[in-house]
Amino acid sequence: MLNKKLAGLLSAALLLAGCSGTIPQINEAQRPGKAAVVASSQIEIEGGPARSGTLTLGLRGEEENSGIFYRLVLPANKTSFYEIEPGTYRLSAPLSFFGFSSNKLNFSANGQSYWAPWPQILSDKGLMVIRPGEVLSIGVLKAALWTAPPSSSVSLDNSVQSRRALVQDVIKEMDPTSTDDIREMSLSWMDALQSALTGILSDKGFGTSQKSAPQ
Numbered sequence: 001m002l003n004k005k006l007a008g009l010l011s012a013a014l015l016l017a018g019c020s021g022t023i024p025q026i027n028e029a030q031r032p033g034k035a036a037v038v039a040s041s042q043i044e045i046e047g048g049p050a051r052s053g054t055l056t057l058g059l060r061g062e063e064e065n066s067g068i069f070y071r072l073v074l075p076a077n078k079t080s081f082y083e084i085e086p087g088t089y090r091l092s093a094p095l096s097f098f099g100f101s102s103n104k105l106n107f108s109a110n111g112q113s114y115w116a117p118w119p120q121i122l123s124d125k126g127l128m129v130i131r132p133g134e135v136l137s138i139g140v141l142k143a144a145l146w147t148a149p150p151s152s153s154v155s156l157d158n159s160v161q162s163r164r165a166l167v168q169d170v171i172k173e174m175d176p177t178s179t180d181d182i183r184e185m186s187l188s189w190m191d192a193l194q195s196a197l198t199g200i201l202s203d204k205g206f207g208t209s210q211k212s213a214p215q
Contacts, residue, residue, distance in 0.1 A: 021095050030185075033132050034085070035084055035085065035133065037082050038080065038082075040141070041054070045110065046147065050110050052111070053108050054108050058071060058091070063088045086132045087129070088129050089128045091156070094106065105143065118154060122154075135193055137166045139159070139163050140166070167193055173186035
């Protein structure tokens with residue numbers, strides 16, 4: 001009887017965890033019909049970089065992707081490459097554990113947990129359309145925390161320089177010193193990564209696949 005109760009509790013916990021969105025596959029070799037996004041994060045405490053930490057960015061499906069919600073877990077100062085379904089998306093604060101919309105972004109820094117208000121302007125930047133076989137560079141999500149007086153902030157650096165640097169980081173993974181699976185991932189996405197670089201240099205937003213949000 002105890003085992004059945006434990007199994008029930010475990011099933012409920014897994015179901016609730018799924019309510020907060022899906023963490024997509026990371027560093028996957030290219031597969032037919034899939035797309036990818038690349039992003040990073042930076043965390044500052046009292047004006048200095050955190051030794052370690054993690055931010056989680058929400059990617060909400062829109063239009064044909066309605067019902068999809070990805071949680072992109074972004075370790076600080078590290079480029080993350082996630083495989084996703086192609087389609088239309090909007091940046092979002094992560095969902096709560098129970099799947100409710102949130103107006104705050106939780107993050108960790110130096111072994112401590114914090115939160116900052118989610119700036120709605122990031123969600124209002126526009127819809128991002130990513131096609132099969134494409135790579136979209138989102139940018140660098142930044143969180144800053146001060147204790148005197150207590151305050152925190154979240155911003156996104158999606159400048160041409162930052163988004164280009166992220167794509168170049170993935171390309172550099174072809175280096176012989178990289179592990180076999182990472183090198184295979186980079187090689188398989190090479191054409192898409194080169195196309196992403198070309199697109200970044202010709203625009204000022206998320207990429208050539210950006211779409212204006214409805215007014």
